[in-house]
Amino acid sequence: MKQIMTVFRFTFLDAVRKKAFVISTIIICAVVLLLSLAPRVIGLFAGESTDSSAAEEVQEDRSATCYVINETPYLQGAADALTQAASETLFLEGSMDEMEEYQNMMKDDVDLSVILIEERDAKPFVTIYSKDFMSGVSSSSVMEVLDTVYTSEQLTARGMTQEEAMQALAPLSYEETMVGEMDISGYVLGIVITMVLFFAIYYYGYGVAMSVATEKASRVMETLVVSAKPSRILLGKALAMGALGFVQLAGILLFGGICYKVFVPADFLLNGVAISLDSFTVPVMLSVIAYFLLGYCLYAMMDAACGASVSKMEDVNSAMMPVMMLTIISFYLGYFSIIGTSENGALQTFALYFPFSSPFIVPSRLLQGAMEPSQVVISLIILAVSVVVVAIIGMRIYSASVYQYGKRQKVTQLFKMGKDVD
Amino acid sequence: MSLEVNQLCKSFGSRVAVDHLSFSMDQPGVFGLIGTNGAGKTTTIRMILGILRADQGDAKWNGKRITRETVKFGYMPEERGIYAKSKVLEQLIYFGMLRGMRRDEAKKSALSYMKRLNILEYQDMLAEKLSKGNQQKVQLISTLIHDPTLIFLDEPFSGLDPVNAESLRKLIGELTDEGKYIVMSSHQMSIVEEYCEELVILDRGKTLLSGNLREIKAGYGHTNLVVSAEEDLGVLADECGLKLVERHADESEYRITGDEMAQRFLSQMIADGIYPVKYEITEPSLHEIFLEKVGDQQ
Numbered sequence: 001m002k003q004i005m006t007v008f009r010f011t012f013l014d015a016v017r018k019k020a021f022v023i024s025t026i027i028i029c030a031v032v033l034l035l036s037l038a039p040r041v042i043g044l045f046a047g048e049s050t051d052s053s054a055a056e057e058v059q060e061d062r063s064a065t066c067y068v069i070n071e072t073p074y075l076q077g078a079a080d081a082l083t084q085a086a087s088e089t090l091f092l093e094g095s096m097d098e099m100e101e102y103q104n105m106m107k108d109d110v111d112l113s114v115i116l117i118e119e120r121d122a123k124p125f126v127t128i129y130s131k132d133f134m135s136g137v138s139s140s141s142v143m144e145v146l147d148t149v150y151t152s153e154q155l156t157a158r159g160m161t162q163e164e165a166m167q168a169l170a171p172l173s174y175e176e177t178m179v180g181e182m183d184i185s186g187y188v189l190g191i192v193i194t195m196v197l198f199f200a201i202y203y204y205g206y207g208v209a210m211s212v213a214t215e216k217a218s219r220v221m222e223t224l225v226v227s228a229k230p231s232r233i234l235l236g237k238a239l240a241m242g243a244l245g246f247v248q249l250a251g252i253l254l255f256g257g258i259c260y261k262v263f264v265p266a267d268f269l270l271n272g273v274a275i276s277l278d279s280f281t282v283p284v285m286l287s288v289i290a291y292f293l294l295g296y297c298l299y300a301m302m303d304a305a306c307g308a309s310v311s312k313m314e315d316v317n318s319a320m321m322p323v324m325m326l327t328i329i330s331f332y333l334g335y336f337s338i339i340g341t342s343e344n345g346a347l348q349t350f351a352l353y354f355p356f357s358s359p360f361i362v363p364s365r366l367l368q369g370a371m372e373p374s375q376v377v378i379s380l381i382i383l384a385v386s387v388v389v390v391a392i393i394g395m396r397i398y399s400a401s402v403y404q405y406g407k408r409q410k411v412t413q414l415f416k417m418g419k420d421v422d
Numbered sequence: 423m424s425l426e427v428n429q430l431c432k433s434f435g436s437r438v439a440v441d442h443l444s445f446s447m448d449q450p451g452v453f454g455l456i457g458t459n460g461a462g463k464t465t466t467i468r469m470i471l472g473i474l475r476a477d478q479g480d481a482k483w484n485g486k487r488i489t490r491e492t493v494k495f496g497y498m499p500e501e502r503g504i505y506a507k508s509k510v511l512e513q514l515i516y517f518g519m520l521r522g523m524r525r526d527e528a529k530k531s532a533l534s535y536m537k538r539l540n541i542l543e544y545q546d547m548l549a550e551k552l553s554k555g556n557q558q559k560v561q562l563i564s565t566l567i568h569d570p571t572l573i574f575l576d577e578p579f580s581g582l583d584p585v586n587a588e589s590l591r592k593l594i595g596e597l598t599d600e601g602k603y604i605v606m607s608s609h610q611m612s613i614v615e616e617y618c619e620e621l622v623i624l625d626r627g628k629t630l631l632s633g634n635l636r637e638i639k640a641g642y643g644h645t646n647l648v649v650s651a652e653e654d655l656g657v658l659a660d661e662c663g664l665k666l667v668e669r670h671a672d673e674s675e676y677r678i679t680g681d682e683m684a685q686r687f688l689s690q691m692i693a694d695g696i697y698p699v700k701y702e703i704t705e706p707s708l709h710e711i712f713l714e715k716v717g718d719q720q
Binding site for chain 2: 003006215218219220221222224225228
């Protein structure tokens with residue numbers, strides 16, 4: 001234990017003093033600060049646009065044009081109604097005689113469209129022309145306005161006043177109340193935490209591999225292994241890099257939390273959704289920490305074995321390729337099961353318990369409030385047992401690898417050789 | 423105290439790395455472990471240190487199996503390795519603490535050795551800034567910092583300039599006087615001859631020769647004659663049947679069949695009016711014995 005702590009202390013302090021660590025921490029904190037300030041900066045610009053004169057300028061400065069050709073007695077004033085409803089498109093009355101010219105212009109102009117209203121079966125029939133499916137006006141928005149105008153006309157024709165018709169057509173007010181624990185903030189934070197955990201586990205695991213490979217390539221390993229058992233060196237090193245990752249991550253999250261409280265307005269909406277950190281309860285936070293540490297240990301042990309299997313630094317990436325692939329596949333398995341399947345889908349259930357993907361999905365599901373305690377316990381037990389198994393295999397391969405120089409050995413060979421080293 | 427290596431064997435697949443190697447060291451001094459590249463020296467050292475399991479045989483210190491925990495040993499590997507990006511004193515303290523020392527003990531010991539090896543002023547420098555010779559001294563200190571009794575030095579003199587080599591020579595002498603048991607592996611036979619009373623010569627895992635160096639040499643008898651004279655001795659040596667082994671700037675070394683041949687050559691020189699400045703009948707050098715033994719095998 002004393003030797004593990006000695007390796008831990010040296011590795012941790014050595015890594016903390018490195019320029020790469022200091023610079024990366026400063027850059028990430030700067031990005032967090034900028035993101036926190038973004039709502040206020042956006043708010044400043046939004047405040048300017050509410051000015052009435054500015055609004056008029058925007059009105060005149062509409063970038064897209066749409067000609068409305070109405071060949072029917074219905075939908076009178078459609079162009080004006082559409083202009084009022086849309087902010088970026090100017091709707092003008094068009095003529096059927098110029099239809100051919102409009103169509104020629106549309107071939108080169110993505111901001112031009114034409115709405116042709118004809119009569120079919122004693123009702124207006126609307127055809128919308130634009131260059132391609134990516135260009136022109138939104139057909140659903142246009143039809144929503146035209147439906148309202150047509151219904152209003154029909155109600156007026158049947159004796160209703162304009163005001164009565166408008167009142168009848170006014171949309172109903174509503175609000176949503178969720179009785180379940182899942183909320184949109186938790187969902188967004190869940191995806192963010194999945195990304196953060198993926199990068200943290202990947203980055204710090206890679207750090208372990210690089211550190212081990214550096215010691216081997218520089219032959220320091222030869223001095224170390226006569227002083228301490230390879231397994232103790234590996235444990236000390238992996239724990240130090242894990243602690244380093246935890247400290248950096250916790251520091252950044254703490255800084256992010258402070259920035260959120262200080263700089264993000266309480267009424268800030270992200271795409272109309274209020275973001276709150278209420279789902280970050282203490283049990284959830286502890287679970288996130290547990291999944292980060294166990295997930296990191298799982299991958300770090302494999303990364304260390306990869307790092308020890310090479311004699312030259314330039315071979316590290318190729319040696320790590322299988323673990324990298326496993327990490328990325330597991331991450332996407334977790335990510336897609338969060339966003340793509342039903343709550344109890346087979347893929348999601350598998351991803352929840354598969355030890356390589358559970359660190360990427362369970363914290364997210366916890367933030368969404370979509371995990372039963374029993375599911376978390378089972379997932380954690382599977383992950384912890386896997387860490388022990390992978391650590392035993394990883395340490396054995398590492399122990400054999402540190403004595404091997406020159407041509408890389410196969411994993412199975414190294415595993416067999418591991419029984420001969422102390 | 424004694425080191426006993428008994429019938430050590432190790433194979434990697436079909437390749438035999440060490441084949442029934444035995445030797446012992448029962449008093450302080452320097453023991454020579456000699457061999458070509460791939461002879462099995464490093465594997466032997468790793469098995470003795472208990473970090474690599476032997477297929478057969480064992481190595482014992484005072485009758486006990488050697489492990490990192492039971493014996494304070496030091497090992498300086500052939501391939502030097504220190505942390506290039508770490509400060510010298512800091513990493514020496516780390517190596518000392520790994521060997522069970524307290525931080526203050528490790529620091530005191532590191533500073534003491536740095537002073538002995540004249541590198542005290544580099545204690546706060548990054549190791550990569552040091553010359554190769556000074557880096558080697560740091561490596562040596564990391565081997566000795568915890569005051570081991572049993573020390574393994576693999577090619578300790580390689581890469582050292584004459585001044586640094588002299589410092590190391592002095593240190594090895596002091597360590598021997600302090601009662602340390604040193605196993606030294608080297609390709610430089612003159613160094614082995616200088617220090618080692620006992621040795622073993624390995625070739626591809628097999629023991630070609632082992633025992634006391636003086637006795638081994640005595641077994642070969644007087645085989646060499648080193649002569650130095652103002653006149654050229656080449657023709658006369660040919661006439662007397664001497665074979666030239668090596669010609670130096672100021673002397674020549676000849677192979678002789680015995681003392682009688684050397685006496686005959688001396689008589690002839692004097693008869694011809696040639697008076698040698700140097701005339702020395704010697705045993706073969708370790709270098710010659712090594713080449714003969716390994717050459718026979720190959």
